[in-house]
Amino acid sequence: MFRAKITGISGYVPEYILNNEELSTIVDTNDEWIVTRTGIKERRILKEGGTSVMCVKAIEELLAKTNTKPEEVDLVVVTTVTPDWPVPATANIICQKLGMTKAWGFDTQAACSGFIFTLEAVSKMVESGKYKKAILVGADKMSSITNYTDRNTCILFGDGAGAIMLEPTTDMEYGVIDCQCYMDGSGIENLNVKRGRSEYPLTKDTIDLNEQYIYQDGKKVFVKAVKGMADVVEEVMKRNHLSSENLNWLVPHQANKRIIDATADRAGLSEDKVMLNIQKFGNTTNATIPLCLWDYEKKLKKGDNLILCAFGAGYTWGAVYVKWGI
Ligand code: COA
Numbered sequence: 659m660f661r662a663k664i665t666g667i668s669g670y671v672p673e674y675i676l677n678n679e680e681l682s683t684i685v686d687t688n689d690e691w692i693v694t695r696t697g698i699k700e701r702r703i704l705k706e707g708g709t710s711v712m713c714v715k716a717i718e719e720l721l722a723k724t725n726t727k728p729e730e731v732d733l734v735v736v737t738t739v740t741p742d743w744p745v746p747a748t749a750n751i752i753c754q755k756l757g758m759t760k761a762w763g764f765d766t767q768a769a770c771s772g773f774i775f776t777l778e779a780v781s782k783m784v785e786s787g788k789y790k791k792a793i794l795v796g797a798d799k800m801s802s803i804t805n806y807t808d809r810n811t812c813i814l815f816g817d818g819a820g821a822i823m824l825e826p827t828t829d830m831e832y833g834v835i836d837c838q839c840y841m842d843g844s845g846i847e848n849l850n851v852k853r854g855r856s857e858y859p860l861t862k863d864t865i866d867l868n869e870q871y872i873y874q875d876g877k878k879v880f881v882k883a884v885k886g887m888a889d890v891v892e893e894v895m896k897r898n899h900l901s902s903e904n905l906n907w908l909v910p911h912q913a914n915k916r917i918i919d920a921t922a923d924r925a926g927l928s929e930d931k932v933m934l935n936i937q938k939f940g941n942t943t944n945a946t947i948p949l950c951l952w953d954y955e956k957k958l959k960k961g962d963n964l965i966l967c968a969f970g971a972g973y974t975w976g977a978v979y980v981k982w983g984i
Contacts, residue, residue: 659785662784664823664984667720668952671817675700685813702816709799710797712799733761735763737794747765770969771968775839792823815943838893841974849875850872852864892924907958908965909964965977
């Protein structure tokens with residue numbers, strides 16, 4: 659019997675900062691509205707290259723921190739809604755760029771819940787004992803599917819990548835302990851990319867309508883996100899006898915500070931137990947959770963109880979219980 663233990667964490671955000679003031683010169687918005695409604699002050703934008711550029715930077719740091727040679731890695735899984743190419747997989751490109759000659763891997767897509775869903779899948783693979791060094795990277799270049807004339811969405815998103823190393827351990831105390839994921843398809847019309855897909859390939863007309871970009875009915879998604887995240891966190895906490903006292907950290911997907919606050923309130927958690935970086939990175943979709951872990955790494959202590967949780971398009975939602983073991 660093995661447990662999948664997180665043995666390393668890393669992250670990368672591009673240098674370029676797009677702050678609310680600059681955004682206000684592009685669309686009809688302002689810093690006060692964005693901060694009050696979302697908690698976001700600025701976001702990072704990757705100026706050149708695709709999502710794999712950020713994945714490679716994050717994984718380089720991860721390999722150095724965990725003292726791992728590229729050829730020791732046996733599994734690389736990328737969760738993203740903005741792959742470098744539709745075909746082939748971004749994992750393939752990363753393996754080639756980093757010289758991971760013994761690894762195999764693939765990409766997954768579960769919108770903003772991708773990191774949670776894929777952590778469940780990869781940890782099960784690691785628990786089998788077959789994979790000794792597995793990398794999960796959550797990354798998105800959201801600027802590539804963001805319409806900077808649409809103030810409903812362009813204020814929200816940013817670019818970034820976060821990675822973790824997972825290794826099997828016989829010490830059952832630390833690692834990925836429990837997970838609950840859901841999806842129901844009820845929100846497909848409310849958060850999506852309408853065109854440039856198998857049913858409706860891109861045409862000149864759809865490009866003129868900006869339908870290759872992300873669309874969101876924010877109000878509808880907001881209501882579902884608050885309930886979905888809070889419910890699933892409560893479910894996983896109850897099942898694992900976690901309370902506001904013995905839970906050390908909530909690591910929520912960073913879509914809107916008001917959704918995060920509502921989830922923390924339902925769990926009875928004070929602000930100092932909630933990881934937050936939405937103010938500086940915005941919603942980086944698949945990267946928010948590992949970027950939070952990376953940001954708060956110095957504050958994490960061995961034995962801390964963490965609940966990671968997310969809500970995203972589809973709808974998709976889920977929570978993972980991790981006992982920190984580094
Ligand atoms: N700047 C200034 N004003 C804006 C604005 C902007 N960027 N966007 C909208 N407004 C205006 C609207 O026109 C509206 O004005 P009106 O009352 O005169 O009609 C008002 O502000 C309220 O707009 P609304 O869309 O109701 O705002 P909101 O409080 O719902 O916030 C979101 C919008 C997108 C921030 C919020 O709905 C949200 O975060 N949704 C969920 C996101 C999420 O969880 N996604 C899933 C995971 S990715």
